[in-house]
Amino acid sequence: MSAPHGKTAGPFRQPKAVWAVAFACVISFMGIGLVDPILPALAESLHASPSQVSLLFSSYLIVTAVAMLFVGWFSSRFGAKRTLVIGLAVIVVFAALAGSTDSINGIVGFRAGWGLGNALFIATSLAVIVASASGGFGGAIILYETALGLGIAVGPLLGGELGAISWRGPFFGVAVLMAVALVATLAFVPSLPKPKRPTSPIAPLKALRHRGLLTMGIMALLYNWGFFTMLGYAPYPMKLSAHELGLVFTGWGLLVAAFSVFFAPRLQARYGTAPVLYANLLGLGIVMAVIAAGVATPTTVIVAVIVSGAFIGINNTLTTQAVMLVSPVERPVASSAYGFLRFIGGGLAPYVAGKLADATDLSVPFYLGAATFLLAIPVLASGHRLLRQAEAQPEESEPVTPSFTAIGTPVAGGVPPVVVAVGAHHKAAAIVDAAARLARETGSPLEVVHVQQTAVVEEQAADTETADQALAAVTAHLDRLAAHGVAATGQILTSVGDHAAAGRALARHADQLGARAIAVGRSPRGPLAQFADGSLTTALTHSAHCTVVLVDADHLPRQLTPAALAELRGSAA
The missing domain is CATH 1.20.1250.20 (MFS general substrate transporter like domains)
Known part of the structure; x- marks a missing residue:
């Protein structure tokens, strides 16, 4: 449930760093089907059997598989950008060498080197594009998905066009395009912080x-x-x-x-x-x-x-x-x-x-x-x-406490709470304040909940924020409420998938609490983002067994009149 700080940018209004990595992703995804159109031509031109030609898949994928065991350790030691750059450089070199050789064994060998570069790239590309995005991770995911679609669809088409000229064409084409992506990555992608502790190579x-x-x-x-x-x-x-x-x-x-x-x-x-x-x-x-x-x-x-x-x-x-x-x-x-x-x-x-x-x-x-x-x-x-079991309860509930205790009378235990979902965007405070007023008027305890998401795109997965960022998203609201004498508790949930999965995780948590109501703000994402990456609000409304209060932070003075609060008290009862 993270979102950008400040005004929400559209999914395609991203910094140059994101576009540089997205372009590299397009070329990388092209590799899935790029060589398929030239397989018969390779066999004919190099006097090789189909089984010999098939080895260019085997060498590429087996080296990728073995390298996947170590790329996490490598990235945690040398940083995501450096890992990305090395991966791109390796692909450029070995794609060019594969196009310049005159034997099937040479192509098979150079494809193995290409597989090493591929492992370094795919292990870090999604994480880098999410970390570099200014439009929230939702916008970054849409851009990554767009790159995936273009790469998978255009790869065979480009491979067929270049392969019609020469079987060497697709290899040289990848080398040139990846070289452009490498230069753009070096120029525009900033260095990203390393993990607090390196990953073990045998983990x-x-x-x-x-x-x-x-x-x-x-x-x-x-x-x-x-x-x-x-x-x-x-x-x-x-x-x-x-x-x-x-x-x-x-x-x-x-x-x-x-x-x-x-x-x-x-x-x-x-x-x-x-x-x-x-x-x-x-x-x-x-x-x-x-x-x-x-x-x-x-x-x-x-x-x-x-x-x-x-x-x-x-x-x-x-x-x-x-x-x-x-x-x-x-x-x-x-x-x-x-x-x-x-x-x-x-x-x-x-x-x-x-x-x-x-x-x-x-x-x-x-x-x-x-x-x-x-x-x-x-x-x-x-x-x-x-x-x-994991799907029924995918969220790992982690309680969060404020830095200091609120000066006020706590609500008696056993009363159904009001749950408010928060993201890291500039309207979150107004949404929490509206939920706090609803909780006070209905005599309910207040719980501030943030859903930390793992985004999954095709065969890649990446956390959309660090544990510290998720903790800060909740603690800041708890401390601000405590300073105004409002007692509240906090929770961090986790979910795997799109925004809709986060909505279902939030609904399950509210059901477990027996919540009186769930307050959630209007999505800062546009209709395109909600269509592509799922709607948290829609999934929450369909899954929750209590009242869902949609808070429009832009019209809070009108919404929170005494009459409006009376209506909310009635619907949340």
Whole structure:
């Protein structure tokens, strides 16, 4: 529930630092589908078999997986900006080298170096863009989601256009664009504070001792096995040119981005994380089986691959949320452990698929991919209870006390409280004051609550503020109320997901308290931000079992007349 200090900026009114990282994110996300259109051309030009070409996925992803174990430690020691810059520089160098080599083994080797740069970049990009945003983290998330959508959709298109000229084109194109992003990052992104204590390099491996994290990580490994089998081998049976393959994977990428950003959170809110994942994994298994059965019919493969984008978009987002919900360790550590397992699955799949295709026929790797999607269902089911418990009570309630005691008569215990939700924006004080007056007029205790959120975008997760910032957001109001003789308590909750998830967490907390009413201010975010990142107020209104009082801080004198207060007392009773 953080928001900007001062006037609210629109999601696209951001400093140059945010735009620099967003541009780099676009190019990074392009890498997902950039090479797919040139896979057949690579095999033909370099006289390599599909199994040899598939190794450029394996080397890239396996190195990324291993590097994910150490990037948290590296970033905590050297800072987020330096980690980001080194990652970009490594990508520039190895993408250019991959385009300049004349052998498939050379490309496979240079893609491994590219994977190292990718790990350094993806581990810090979301955190940097959130920390650098001036429009609140909601605006930063929208910009990150936009970069994701552009990158996933445009990557195959650009890869197809450049690949139609030469198979070297996509590699050199990434090198040039990432070099531009590197210069912009150096010029505009400020140095960011390091964590108070560095992360242990073995912390991600230790984190896998926790059953919930390990279970969700294995489920992600199986899912990514099927995903990268499709990504690495589906271009061959389509029998299309580089340009045509680019268009096919552009359609796929558009569905990935749309279902990840807009549909996954809404399906999750309605049906729950686990049920949606069960249905989604089953859908992916069916689509993969269709590709296997129709491998000799290009049209069948093309349609199935495009349709799979919808399932993949949902799965990417909800799998990450499931990991963050059940994980008992710090977010960066959980992300590193989860990244290690999922990238291992993605890296091994193309290698094994190549061996199977060489020994049998092209349908067998796709049948195996379908089996891994289906096998992920019982793995997820083994952790169903943990996920259900975490989702039912995801907020970790942390009480907050004022710096000094209020001089006043405390409200008797057992009386239903008035809960007021606060963010770190300039109208928060007026909203808290309105809630305090409502509490006083109804003879209710007052609780000031702040929801500290972990934002999840596709397969990335980042805390939107530090624990100290969340604490300050509550303590400042408690101290100000205490100075005016108003006794109040404070709580910090946590939630994983979008603003709507924060609204549901707040509603659950109010239900547990048996609250008389929840006071919340009008969102400082515009309709675009609320549509893209969910509406806290809408989710709160739908989920809460008590009265929700919407406070318009711009019209408080009119709202808080005696008649208005009498109406509020009646509705909150």
